[in-house]
Amino acid sequence: MRRVKRISILGCGWLGFPLALRLTREGYPVKGSTTRVEERNRLLHYGIPLTLLTVEENGIEGEASDFFKTDCLIITLPFKRSFSDPVVYFRHMQSVLTAVKQFSVPWVILMSSTLVYPSHSLLAVETIDLTPDSLRGKIQLDVEKLWLDSPDCDATILRLAGLFGPDRLPGRFLRDKAVEDDGSAPVNLVHREDVIEIIVHILQRKCQNEIFNICADTHPTKKEFYTYSAQKQGFPLPVFSSEPSSKYKIVDNTKIKTLLGYTFRYGNLMKLFSFY
Numbered sequence: 001m002r003r004v005k006r007i008s009i010l011g012c013g014w015l016g017f018p019l020a021l022r023l024t025r026e027g028y029p030v031k032g033s034t035t036r037v038e039e040r041n042r043l044l045h046y047g048i049p050l051t052l053l054t055v056e057e058n059g060i061e062g063e064a065s066d067f068f069k070t071d072c073l074i075i076t077l078p079f080k081r082s083f084s085d086p087v088v089y090f091r092h093m094q095s096v097l098t099a100v101k102q103f104s105v106p107w108v109i110l111m112s113s114t115l116v117y118p119s120h121s122l123l124a125v126e127t128i129d130l131t132p133d134s135l136r137g138k139i140q141l142d143v144e145k146l147w148l149d150s151p152d153c154d155a156t157i158l159r160l161a162g163l164f165g166p167d168r169l170p171g172r173f174l175r176d177k178a179v180e181d182d183g184s185a186p187v188n189l190v191h192r193e194d195v196i197e198i199i200v201h202i203l204q205r206k207c208q209n210e211i212f213n214i215c216a217d218t219h220p221t222k223k224e225f226y227t228y229s230a231q232k233q234g235f236p237l238p239v240f241s242s243e244p245s246s247k248y249k250i251v252d253n254t255k256i257k258t259l260l261g262y263t264f265r266y267g268n269l270m271k272l273f274s275f276y
Helices: 016-025 037-046 089-103 136-148 192-205 220-232 254-260 269-275
Strands: 007-010 032-033 050-056 060-064 072-075 108-114 123-124 154-160 162-164 178-182 189-191 212-215 239-241 249-251
Touching: 007 016, 016 032, 016 037, 016 192, 016 269, 032 037, 037 050, 060 089, 072 269, 089 136, 108 136, 108 192, 136 154, 154 192, 162 192, 192 212, 192 254, 192 269, 212 254, 220 269
Parallel strands: 007 032, 007 072, 032 050, 072 108, 108 154, 123 249, 154 212, 162 189, 178 239
Antiparallel strands: 050 060
């Protein structure tokens, strides 16, 4: 199997930048993109060439020609809640696909989301037929299909659960809040480090035209997990609604563990703070 020689990461932010560092240590030539001059100057210190690129609805602004000359494009652009219309995200992906076609990029790895699964008390596995229960979920699924149906490149879709990491420990956003959600619903989370290591495994094995759920092994209830998290971080305990709800999902990670033989470092969420 031919090794991937060149990698470009579209979006060197909270996930993309540490991913670039990890792939560089693995020996891959990596290029990244950012929208801000000051960010490019800061990250160049780490030896990663960064291109100023902005993805718009009507195309890509910036020096795209060198950036898109790659064997694998990894897309980490977030589906921002600040978009005036969620369809903007789909149009952004159309712009990226146009560039992929123009520069003949052979393989794309997309950071998608478990938003595509409805919260209908189900076990979310990659093979089920999907009818998302939110507009954002529908747009996210349309973006997946955009890449999977393209004849111009191979695609790998990573459906990420809620992301957390060293500077985004779960529970902080619940400080001093009463939560309307049912505390008995299970959580679906994944650590940034596990996402990065899984991407390394996928590149090494060249797992193309696959969809993978990326989520920790355990699914404690919201009340269990966020109470535990608040106690460990010294925050006031969150108060959850006492009204039970049937709107939940459990994201299954069996496929990624079976196909890649991957073991999650942060698989047990109720032991999370033993790592910090």
